[in-house]
Amino acid sequence: MDRKAVDQYRAKYQSLVTEKAEAEQDGDHQRVEEIEDEMAQIADAITAGVGKGGKLCKAGDKRKNVRDAFRNAVNRAIKQIEKWDKPLAEHLKASIKHGNEVVYRPGMPIAWDVRSIVNA
Numbered sequence: 001m002d003r004k005a006v007d008q009y010r011a012k013y014q015s016l017v018t019e020k021a022e023a024e025q026d027g028d029h030q031r032v033e034e035i036e037d038e039m040a041q042i043a044d045a046i047t048a049g050v051g052k053g054g055k056l057c058k059a060g061d062k063r064k065n066v067r068d069a070f071r072n073a074v075n076r077a078i079k080q081i082e083k084w085d086k087p088l089a090e091h092l093k094a095s096i097k098h099g100n101e102v103v104y105r106p107g108m109p110i111a112w113d114v115r116s117i118v119n120a
Contacts, residue, residue: 013042
């Protein structure tokens with residue numbers, strides 16, 4: 001990440017702060033959540049690109065970057081699942097192992113009961 005990218009991220013973050021305040025005033029809770037998620041992603045990107053003292057970090061191993069991005073995506077997905085189904089989210093947190101390869105390894109075999117989603 002270069003200085004220009006960090007500055008763009010920071011500018012976007014500031015615009016999201018304003019947008020979030022407007023959404024809160026309008027009572028648009030779903031938009032507030034979306035903005036908070038985007039702000040968290042931007043904060044993570046800035047943190048990853050800037051080291052101590054505000055100096056830019058050097059680009060690392062691309063495979064590590066891909067693994068980290070995938071792990072973050074899985075964690076964000078689990079966080080969304082947690083809003084609707086806490087037991088499933090806890091199960092996924094405990095059963096998904098990250099390393100050189102991502103593995104789903106539950107403690108005991110599970111027979112999944114999958115039902116159709118019906119819109120009411």
